[in-house]
Amino acid sequence: MPVEKFNLTLTKVIQETYDVKTFQFKPDKPVSFKAGQWLMLYLNTKNEKGGIKRDNRAYSIASSPTNTNLIDINFRVYSFGKFTPILYNLKEGNVVEARGPFGKFTYEPNEPKxxxxxxxxxxxxxxxxxxxxxxxxxxxxxxxxxxxxxxxxxxxxxxxxxxxxxxxxxxxxxxxxxxxxxxxxxxxxxxxxxxxxxxxxxxxxxxxxxxxxxxxxxxxxxxxxxxxxxxxxxxxxxxx
Ligand SMILES: Cc1cc2nc3c(=O)[nH]c(=O)nc-3n(C[C@H](O)[C@H](O)[C@H](O)COP(=O)(O)OP(=O)(O)OC[C@H]3O[C@@H](n4cnc5c(N)ncnc54)[C@H](O)[C@@H]3O)c2cc1C
CATH class of the missing domain: 3.40.50.80 (Nucleotide-binding domain of ferredoxin-NADP reductase (FNR) module)
Incomplete structure (x- = not known):
């Protein structure tokens, strides 16, 4: 599947546990992927001098490819992490840049029963x-x-x-x-x-x-x- 660049609008936030959230995103165009693949998400974080840095982290797609207009990700916030505290605080309506899909941890047709x-x-x-x-x-x-x-x-x-x-x-x-x-x-x-x-x-x-x-x-x-x-x-x- 071709790697594409697209924007994801956060449409729903689900608090799964005290430090884990699921985000439901709507992509600005349908995203074809295989079950089990991941996306690279991009956000502005802070560098050592307090300036803005364009940063990225990988997140698995936690939803099924039967719906190419919905992408779930599920992640834990690390309070000392650079990326997840910013990701965790996003609100419905916010937009995140993404690239993908990537990865071979996939379910393929004709996989064993x-x-x-x-x-x-x-x-x-x-x-x-x-x-x-x-x-x-x-x-x-x-x-x-x-x-x-x-x-x-x-x-x-x-x-x-x-x-x-x-x-x-x-x-x-x-x-x-x-x-x-x-x-x-x-x-x-x-x-x-x-x-x-x-x-x-x-x-x-x-x-x-x-x-x-x-x-x-x-x-x-x-x-x-x-x-x-x-x-x-x-x-x-x-x-x-
Ligand atoms: C292919 C791939 C798919 C991924 N998919 C997911 C996903 O679906 N959901 C998800 O939550 N993460 C996923 N990750 C991990 C994710 O990319 C980040 O590394 C993670 O969210 C931490 O980012 P951070 O910037 O907050 O922490 P960083 O700034 O990178 O790390 C700072 C500190 O946070 C702590 N920390 C960070 N990560 C971990 C960890 N995994 N275990 C224990 N302590 C840690 C450590 O103390 C670390 O020193 C995936 C990684 C890969 C390579």
């Missing part, structure tokens, strides 16, 4: 786009989602995924890594992504999609390889 997703934090974004696409296109695919979140307050899109579980083709396993810091009662899985949790829930013959911070992605790939999953059956997106 069994997919396993492993996400850490906002690494859920492109996976949510792929899941939405499979649902909207009514594809006959079995999906398992292992979702690693810090606390019970950090689970993004929880209601949406719980709703999908009613469809027997979707398995949803959130796991909480900091249960002691969690406020809600929790009787689900706890701990980081491990060989054991992968073996317990995932079909090892499925195609794996892994997205999140580098340690989580590298660790998961290592576990999968130890479990006999070959590199060709693993797609990764790393949030550096």
């Amino acid at each position: 069994d997919l396993s997703f492993i996400a850490g934090g906002t690494g859920i974004a492109p996976i949510r786009g792929i899941i939405q696409y499979i649902k909207e296109a009514k594809l006959d695919v079995n999906m398992t989602l292992l979702f690693s979140c810090k606390t019970t307050e950090d689970i993004i899109f929880d209601n949406e995924f719980k709703e999908l579980v009613k469809n027997k083709k979707f398995k949803y396993i959130p796991t909480i890594t900091r249960i002691n810091e969690s406020k809600q009662k929790w009787d689900g899985e706890t701990g980081r992504i491990s060989k054991e949790i992968i073996k317990k829930y995932c079909n090892l013959k499925s195609l794996f999609y892994i997205c999140g911070p580098p340690e989580m992605v590298d660790g998961s790939v290592k576990f999968l390889e130890e479990l006999g999953v070959t590199k060709e059956k693993i797609k990764v997106e790393v949030y550096h």
Whole structure:
């Protein structure tokens, strides 16, 4: 798909957790992309001397390509970050410059019928786009989602995924890594992504999609390889 430059108007802001928002944008022209791809967003930030700097960061598209007139992104604000504090404070009606789509962390036609997703934090974004696409296109695919979140307050899109579980083709396993810091009662899985949790829930013959911070992605790939999953059956997106 050709890389294009376009403007995105922020049409809806959804506060997902205490530090994560989903932005719904309307592009100024239809944007063709594959489920799972990302865009480069451009904003003015401050340089070391307090002057204005044109800056950019990558954000996965968290929505389905079935609607080329709507782009969702989902992101966490880092209070010491250069870009996200400015992004986080945008209001409905604001316009952001973008380029894309980019990336190979995509759902392709004729992909196997069994997919396993492993996400850490906002690494859920492109996976949510792929899941939405499979649902909207009514594809006959079995999906398992292992979702690693810090606390019970950090689970993004929880209601949406719980709703999908009613469809027997979707398995949803959130796991909480900091249960002691969690406020809600929790009787689900706890701990980081491990060989054991992968073996317990995932079909090892499925195609794996892994997205999140580098340690989580590298660790998961290592576990999968130890479990006999070959590199060709693993797609990764790393949030550096
Ligand atoms: C292909 C790709 C797709 C991406 N998609 C998304 C997405 O959909 N949603 C999303 O939220 N992010 C995504 N990212 C990460 C995003 O591009 C930014 O790096 C992130 O939003 C931080 O930007 P910042 O300017 O606020 O922080 P920076 O100014 O770049 O970093 C400043 C400080 O913030 C903290 N920090 C920044 N990033 C992280 C992190 N990931 N984990 C822990 N601490 C961190 C660190 O303390 C760091 O020193 C993606 C990255 C890539 C490469």
